[in-house]
Amino acid sequence: MQRKPLRKFKRNTFVDSSKVEGLTMREMFENFMIIKKSEGLSKRTIDEYYINFDYFLRYTGDDLTGEQMTTERFVRWITHMREEQDLAPATINIRVRTMRAFVRYCYEEKAWISEPIHKRFKPVKAPIDNVESFTPEEVRRLIGVIDETSYTGFRTKVIQFVLLDTLVRCTELINIKRKNIDLKNGSILLEGDGTKTKVSRYVPISAKTIKLLKEYIDETMEFGSEYLFVSYEGEKLTTSTVRSDIADCGKLAGITNKRVSPHTFRHTGALFYIMNGGDPFSLQKILGHSHMNMVRRYIQMSNADIKYQHNTFSPLNSVFK
CATH class of the missing domain: 1.10.150.130 (Tyrosine recombinase, N-terminal domain)
Structure with a gap:
């Protein structure tokens, strides 16, 4: 059945608060x-x-x-x-x-x-679902199917590294400006007007991402854009293009059991961060969340993850070294 079109509202009407009788x-x-x-x-x-x-x-x-x-x-x-x-x-x-x-x-x-x-009049109770994430092997497959000999292919590889390394949202990714990338100190400034919370923050980048970014920045210098990620014509990249490119990688990599999207990279990066020994408080700052409840959702682990972590960090390891 065809959906009924949304109503159009006049968005410049301000009602005089002194005339409230009969207000609709x-x-x-x-x-x-x-x-x-x-x-x-x-x-x-x-x-x-x-x-x-x-x-x-x-x-x-x-x-x-x-x-x-x-x-x-x-x-x-x-x-x-x-x-x-x-x-x-x-x-x-x-x-x-x-x-x-x-x-x-x-x-x-x-x-x-x-x-x-x-x-x-309150929200309904919703089950807490596990947040989807990639396995390390799936990440390697997603990177491995990219054709780096083309500009768009190389750009997609850089995007995947940045998404996984910085945990930025897709909208934050496309708003990254070249001037805010500090390769020497390994960080990227996300300006407030380009973040979901409207608060600027720094996100760190690791050596592998720094190396790729340096190559990408040099290659795209001629476009003259203030934004980092641009189309083949030098225009600022759109979120739909980023999502489409990443979804295409998912198809080529044969990942059909989960959604292959920028946000899944964000979830994956958060989980890997904790699995590799990172603490949830620094993760919260990197993710740009003001509360820990979303961070808790991001770092839900499978039983296999928990078993691995326990074997590595069991309290008995402190007793029997």
Whole structure:
């Protein structure tokens, strides 16, 4: 069945807060979005607010008044997503968090609604899934299938090394600037406007990556771009190109049991970091996470990994050296 197109919203309307009588939910939302835009959120995040709001409007079938915005209506929406639409808990929770932020604003900041809906309208419990990662042998296969004699092939190899070594996100990767690469000290500065958290951070790079980057930088000097990774025409690389190139490597390497993507390299790098003796606190800083909960997910180990770590670091090793 063809999906219903998303509604289009006017995004430049600000409702006078002194005229709240008869304010509709859509008008409240436009007022809320003025605040969110002022926080400097990325275009992608802003678009997700509108998309998730539209999902709720599709459920209600029409705009609502403040009186119609009740806890029961929002809770029934969750039931609808779980039982009627059969959506995954993670998908449901993305939509719920957007609407919770909105109704909290309506209740606490503006007093447009009379119920503290956000206190009773909560994300659903989701099982903690193991985060997919590559084995060392799979990484070697992914690198081994690359044709380094072509520019795009060599670029893909460098990208794979940088992803695995620095643990950067795909969007952070394409925003790396040449001027922020310090080959002498082995680090890359990720500028705040190019990171998910909008906070700049340094990520270290190892000797193998430094060697590859030096060769790649010399080879792409003639493009004259401020960005590190560029197309054959010298344009800044897109995330879709990076994902496509890496997925192609996965097909050539015969890896069909898991997703071959930039984010899987990030998960893999985090796990290898811990397996090689790195501590979770420095890993948290490299990953750019403000909380440890995501770091814990990234470093979930298989039973074989745990057995290997135990054999290496068993407490008895300190007693019987």
